[in-house]
Amino acid sequence: MIYSARNLSIEIDSSALVHDISFDIKAGKILALAGASGSGKTVTCLSPFGLHASRASGSAMLLDQEIIGLDEQKLAPIRARDVGFIFQQPLTALTPHMTIAAHLTEASMQAGIAPSHKRLVEMLNRVELSRPADKLRQYPHQLSGGERQRICIAMGIAHAPKLLVADEPTSALDAELRCDIMLLLRDICRAENMAMLLVSHDLASIESSADDVILLQKGRVAEASTTRKLVQKPKSEYAQRLMAATPRMGEALLPSPPIGDRLIDARAMHVNFPRPFQFFRNKSDDIMVRAVRNVSLTIGQGETLAIVGGSGSGKSTLARAIAGLGPLSAGQILWRGQPLSTKRNRKNRALMQPVFQDPIASLDPKWRVRDIILEPQKYLLDAISDVLSAEELLLEVGLEAEFADRFPAQLSGGQAQRVAIARALSVNPQLLILDEATSALDPLAAHSIAQTLENLQKERSLALLMVTHDLALARRMAHQIGVMKDGQLVEYQSKHQLFADPQHDATRTLIKNSH
Amino acid sequence: MLRLILRRLWMAIPTLFAIIILSFLLMRFAPGGPFDGERPLSPETKAALESSYGLDKPIWEQILLYVGRILQGDFGPSLIYRDFTVNELIAQGLPISLLIGGLALLLACAIGISAGLIAASKAGQAIDEILMLLATILTALPTFVTGPLLVLIFAFSLGWFPVSGMDENISWVVLPVIALSLPIAGAIMKLVRAGLAVQLSQDHLRSARARGLSPVKRLFRHALRPALVPAASYLGPAAAGVLTGAVVIETIFGLPGLGRYFVQGALNRDYPLVLGVVTLYAGLIIAFNLLADLMYGWLDPRMRDS
Numbered sequence: 001m002i003y004s005a006r007n008l009s010i011e012i013d014s015s016a017l018v019h020d021i022s023f024d025i026k027a028g029k030i031l032a033l034a035g036a037s038g039s040g041k042t043v044t045c046l047s048p049f050g051l052h053a054s055r056a057s058g059s060a061m062l063l064d065q066e067i068i069g070l071d072e073q074k075l076a077p078i079r080a081r082d083v084g085f086i087f088q089q090p091l092t093a094l095t096p097h098m099t100i101a102a103h104l105t106e107a108s109m110q111a112g113i114a115p116s117h118k119r120l121v122e123m124l125n126r127v128e129l130s131r132p133a134d135k136l137r138q139y140p141h142q143l144s145g146g147e148r149q150r151i152c153i154a155m156g157i158a159h160a161p162k163l164l165v166a167d168e169p170t171s172a173l174d175a176e177l178r179c180d181i182m183l184l185l186r187d188i189c190r191a192e193n194m195a196m197l198l199v200s201h202d203l204a205s206i207e208s209s210a211d212d213v214i215l216l217q218k219g220r221v222a223e224a225s226t227t228r229k230l231v232q233k234p235k236s237e238y239a240q241r242l243m244a245a246t247p248r249m250g251e252a253l254l255p256s257p258p259i260g261d262r263l264i265d266a267r268a269m270h271v272n273f274p275r276p277f278q279f280f281r282n283k284s285d286d287i288m289v290r291a292v293r294n295v296s297l298t299i300g301q302g303e304t305l306a307i308v309g310g311s312g313s314g315k316s317t318l319a320r321a322i323a324g325l326g327p328l329s330a331g332q333i334l335w336r337g338q339p340l341s342t343k344r345n346r347k348n349r350a351l352m353q354p355v356f357q358d359p360i361a362s363l364d365p366k367w368r369v370r371d372i373i374l375e376p377q378k379y380l381l382d383a384i385s386d387v388l389s390a391e392e393l394l395l396e397v398g399l400e401a402e403f404a405d406r407f408p409a410q411l412s413g414g415q416a417q418r419v420a421i422a423r424a425l426s427v428n429p430q431l432l433i434l435d436e437a438t439s440a441l442d443p444l445a446a447h448s449i450a451q452t453l454e455n456l457q458k459e460r461s462l463a464l465l466m467v468t469h470d471l472a473l474a475r476r477m478a479h480q481i482g483v484m485k486d487g488q489l490v491e492y493q494s495k496h497q498l499f500a501d502p503q504h505d506a507t508r509t510l511i512k513n514s515h
Numbered sequence: 516m517l518r519l520i521l522r523r524l525w526m527a528i529p530t531l532f533a534i535i536i537l538s539f540l541l542m543r544f545a546p547g548g549p550f551d552g553e554r555p556l557s558p559e560t561k562a563a564l565e566s567s568y569g570l571d572k573p574i575w576e577q578i579l580l581y582v583g584r585i586l587q588g589d590f591g592p593s594l595i596y597r598d599f600t601v602n603e604l605i606a607q608g609l610p611i612s613l614l615i616g617g618l619a620l621l622l623a624c625a626i627g628i629s630a631g632l633i634a635a636s637k638a639g640q641a642i643d644e645i646l647m648l649l650a651t652i653l654t655a656l657p658t659f660v661t662g663p664l665l666v667l668i669f670a671f672s673l674g675w676f677p678v679s680g681m682d683e684n685i686s687w688v689v690l691p692v693i694a695l696s697l698p699i700a701g702a703i704m705k706l707v708r709a710g711l712a713v714q715l716s717q718d719h720l721r722s723a724r725a726r727g728l729s730p731v732k733r734l735f736r737h738a739l740r741p742a743l744v745p746a747a748s749y750l751g752p753a754a755a756g757v758l759t760g761a762v763v764i765e766t767i768f769g770l771p772g773l774g775r776y777f778v779q780g781a782l783n784r785d786y787p788l789v790l791g792v793v794t795l796y797a798g799l800i801i802a803f804n805l806l807a808d809l810m811y812g813w814l815d816p817r818m819r820d821s
Contacts, residue, residue, distance in 0.1 A: 080728075087725075093719055106726070
């Protein structure tokens with residue numbers, strides 16, 4: 001037994017975060033702690049090692065040594081010797097002014113050995129990084145997110161720890177990379193006979209890697225079993241709800257509601273950004289960053305069009321151009337057959353409204369919900385027919401009328417996103433533009449927002465343009481799916497067509513990497 | 516790197532040029548002239564003097580002549596110190612000003628960085644509060660208060676250093692350098708403390724802690740360098756502060772540096788002298804800003820590529 005917890009409880013300022021968790025991890029095995037945000041999974045894995053401000057009680061035995069109650073002076077050498085850590089954000093987990101070689105050397109020194117250049121190259125080969133000799137000389141910011149997470153893994157295992165603690169190691173990465181990194185971690189664990197404690201909010205992504213899983217709900221164990229059992233036959237009610245809320249590629253394709261008149265007809269759209277000014281420019285460089293190239297699409301009344309693609313594929317830029325919030329360099333957008341000017345007038349603004357990814361950040365913290373919701377009406381009043389009250393709008397998005405007097409800080413993430421949707425609806429738009437509108441929320445909240453949107457779509461015959469990295473979500477909600485890569489719409493199909501017979505490599509890769 | 520230097524030097528040219536023209540015009544629009552003394556000169560003498568210095572020509576012609584001379588490295592004759600050219604006066608004063616200013620900047624960095632480090636590593640404790648209060652006091656106290664105060668204590672009462680002027684023994688630099696450095700040290704202290712507070716809460720420090728690194732290693736190896744970026748960006752304004760502060764300090768300590776010529780020149784409408792010193796100051800400040808930009812790249816490699 002490498003690591004075992006008995007009746008582990010964690011509290012912060014005498015309010016309990018986690019109650020009575022027990023588990024064991026053997027060498028070569030992976031235990032996943034899963035659950036929604038705020039369920040206590042991260043504190044459970046970090047607090048016993050002194051890496052969180054909370055206080056742990058109960059028992060946690062690492063290699064037959066009790067670590068609960070040890071002070072930082074005793075814990076630091078234990079962390080350095082026996083445990084490796086991998087965190088969520090590879091972008092910020094590395095020290096910006098140290099080269100990769102310096103990072104790896106420091107990590108190896110935990111075991112007391114200064115590594116040779118050859119050994120450093122081996123370490124990078126182990127995490128499947130190409131051109132290791134070049135990488136050693138580089139600084140973290142010169143590498144991509146996936147490469148940096150591989151460096152973090154190489155550092156985490158540099159001193160041959162007995163236990164690897166990985167806190168959401170893949171959730172900051174693209175879907176395509178998530179699979180690769182998860183498999184790499186699994187293989188390393190098996191090969192080095194290392195125990196791994198894995199934290200993830202995404203049940204689908206741990207399915208193929210973790211042996212056992214503990215599902216946490218508000219700091220208590222909702223279900224503990226093997227991963228296979230939990231995913232295929234969840235016993236607890238919470239696990240069942242969670243599994244139902246998570247869109248999966250395997251589920252049945254439901255028929256979509258009918259589509260009405262054509263609202264948007266966008267033709268040959270291009271969005272270019274000038275590159276930052278450079279005094280001495282390489283002649284070969286393009287002066288423009290071509291973020292969106294020659295994209296044409298249509299959206300009908302009551303239709304959901306999903307734009308999917310990896311980060312940097314241009315999907316958000318495209319959505320912003322259609323919403324009139326970002327530049328459109330060339331091309332034409334027709335609304336019911338009439339051209340829309342690039343600079344929108346007030347009537348045009350009321351036709352389509354955006355909802356953004358981070359619900360808290362898109363609400364002014366100093367305003368009451370009522371004022372937030374009604375603000376668009378103030379400026380676009382002459383452009384709209386039906387004027388709804390804040391209370392009516394709140395009810396429509398599934399919140400009680402009492403929320404009107406609250407401030408954004410008093411809302412959960414899901415509630416805040418509902419408020420943002422109510423604000424968008426306040427001017428009776430015919431099209432909502434959703435930029436990753438559910439991806440910052442935990443599966444249950446995301447699912448219930450998605451349902452609310454579907455209901456709104458039926459009642460108002462609202463069109464939805466959703467930008468998402470989550471193909472399974474697009475599969476569940478959309479009529480049509482467009483796949484973007486490097487600024488181009490490489491595939492644009494009805495969802496039935498797209499999944500039955502994907503045409504482009506990018507689509508096939510996306511499907512392969514989705515769960 | 517070389518590109519950055521070349522680009523900045525290239526951009527410095529129009530900046531310097533604009534500063535020269537602006538200060539030239541400002542000086543001319545200020546009432547009075549170089550030959551308006553307590554005892555008025557006869558109109559004929561004044562006109563003769565003005566024509567011999569070219570002051571009777573149209574202003575645009577004067578500007579052209581002046582800029583033309585500067586391009587040849589000649590700042591012209593002083594109108595007040597009649598037997599000297601501005602170049603000679605600058606050559607006399609500059610070494611003293613550079614010595615005092617340079618030492619003051621170094622001292623300010625040494626005090627500011629070490630005090631900021633101590634305060635940040637003891638964040639929230641009494642020593643942190645005391646150091647930050649001290650920093651506020653230092654930045655708030657003008658040099659014309661601290662200068663005489665230092666003289667009173669260390670020169671008059673204790674007799675460790677000379678009261679004013681220069682002598683054989685180099686100890687005359689101590690008090691002016693300290694007085695000049697204190698307000699800048701206070702500002703750097705605050706910037707370093709704040710920069711470290713930001714860095715210490717970053718993910719990469721948590722990673723370092725997870726690897727079991729000692730607090731000292733975390734502070735020096737992982738936090739300090741990026742934390743110095745705000746302090747480095749203060750280098751340009753700090754250099755300006757040292758130069759203008761020197762005007763006061765040189766007067767208090769009776770030192771024949773550039774600052775004194777600057778004040779005298781401005782009061783007496785010694786156009787070439789003031790313009791010469793202004794051009795020099797502007798050049799120095801541009802150079803310090805360039806130095807700060809080069810330091811960014813070293814402190815945080817992310818800035819090299821952006």
